[in-house]
Amino acid sequence: MSEYSEPHTVARLVGSPPGYVSHDEGGQLTEAVRQRPHSVVLFDEIENAHPNVFAYLLQLLDEGRLTDMRGITVDFTNCVIIATSNIGAKHILAASEKAGDEASGKVTIGHFDSERQQLEHIADANAGAQVAEEVNGDKKDSTSPAQEKALARKKVANWKTQARAAVLAEAARVFKPQVLNRMTVIIFDPLTPQDLKRIFRLQQKGLADLLSEQRIDLVVEEDAVTFVVERAYSRHFGARRLKRFFDKNITGRLAPWILSGWLRSGMMLRIIVSKTRKNSLEAHVRRPSRLRPACKTDSLCVVDRCPVSLFRVS
DSSP states (O other): OGGGOSGGGGGGGTOOOTTSTTGGGOOHHHHHHHHOSSOEEEETTGGGSOTTHHHHHHHHHHHSEEEOTTSOEEEOTTOEEEEOOOTTHHHHHHHHHHHHHHHTTOOOOOEEETTTTEEEOOOOHHHHHHHHHHHHTOSOOOOOHHHHHHHHHHHHHHHHHHHHHHHHHHHHHHSOHHHHTTSOOOOOOOOOHHHHHHHHHHHHHHHHHHHHTTTOEEEEOHHHHHHHHHHHOOTTTTTHHHHHHHIIIIIHHHHHHHHHTSSOTTOEEEEEEOSSSTTBEEEEEEOOTTTSOOOSSGGGOOOEEOSSOSOBOO
């Protein structure tokens, strides 16, 4: 929505006023929905748009229709309206990290503020006594596994509740209350390494579909997926880093291999973690059975091997 960050660009949603260029073409939003009444309308990163956009959004959510500059009323009642935003993302990350530290036993007892020259965030007496008892071994752990699971679920619920309250408070400062009241706010949790593994498999499937047109099979071992996720995972940057990592170090290597003839039609490309080179991946290709010499272990027969690793992390 950064294209609509200026006041004069907001009018493009419903069409240019009379006397302006493209007045007869209709609005970018209204004309698209008029031609396709059953649509999903996405306002991506809506906080980047000019506040005047919210006036159109309010009418759209309230009455279910908009009138463009030509006087044509467009019905939005059969549309799904989705607006994404990064508002409050810092609160979600902070609450999630704090909950993770507490679950792993990393409790902050105090923090020294160098600017104010004073100690802040001091833990309460009960928390300090609990830490002291655990260190001295005076308190024995008598909780059952069921109680531990219940406690973990309670901690997760607590940090999500706190994060949601902080996000809604910040959203109220950005959006008009009447607009926010007509929305259903859904707050997403930060991506975990397991989520990135599933995203990696989706990226792999897309690449495998392209290679299948050349009759090339792609296999990525699970340890290689873990290897990539460990180096591309970032709680703050989400999945974009993984996509760049995948495009640069895996997809970007295929064209030279295919052009050089090292990877040809009918072969299978297998990516594994190198056992001889540290912080490296290896690519192995296997020829079709009619072109492959006899092997004792057919499933592990590797005829060609990539002379260099896919990538190396120092």
